[in-house]
Amino acid sequence: MKIILRENNKYLLRLNRGEEVITELIKFCQENKITAGIVTGLGAGQMATLSFYHLDKKTYEEKEIRAGFEIAVFSGNIATLNNGITLHAHGVLSAENGETTGGHIKKLVIAATGEFVIETMNQPLIRKYNDEIGLNLLATADDR
Numbered sequence: 635m636k637i638i639l640r641e642n643n644k645y646l647l648r649l650n651r652g653e654e655v656i657t658e659l660i661k662f663c664q665e666n667k668i669t670a671g672i673v674t675g676l677g678a679g680q681m682a683t684l685s686f687y688h689l690d691k692k693t694y695e696e697k698e699i700r701a702g703f704e705i706a707v708f709s710g711n712i713a714t715l716n717n718g719i720t721l722h723a724h725g726v727l728s729a730e731n732g733e734t735t736g737g738h739i740k741k742l743v744i745a746a747t748g749e750f751v752i753e754t755m756n757q758p759l760i761r762k763y764n765d766e767i768g769l770n771l772l773a774t775a776d777d778r
Contacts, residue, residue: 692768
């Protein structure tokens with residue numbers, strides 16, 4: 635990963651072939667003490683694990699993609715969970731024929747390049763478990 639540009643509270647990052655996006659972005663946030671923010675991105679991928687949350691069962695269904703694709707949309711947020719950094723991201727991936735698929739991004743490996751922007755926030759964000767939904771929902775530290 636390379637920092638292309640930093641301005642105020644924004645970082646423009648380039649990820650390289652073979653790098654795993656979620657792992658690299660969390661590592662970057664840890665190294666730069668980023669505990670709250672938003673992230674967007676695009677690029678080309680070679681492998682992804684996407685998931686869909688079934689609210690009625692409170693479980694995720696995963697699917698793996700192992701063919702080249704464009705990262706048409708990558709959008710997420712950065713918060714803390716159990717004193718560690720967590721990245722919650724969704725995306726839309728586009729095949730060569732233009733067909734798209736999307737969902738919660740659990741894993742995403744870069745094929746050629748990935749370009750991501752992290753915009754940091756000053757107020758800490760946390761994830762707090764919600765029994766009704768069955769997920770760790772976004773909240774501020776005041777919502778503990």
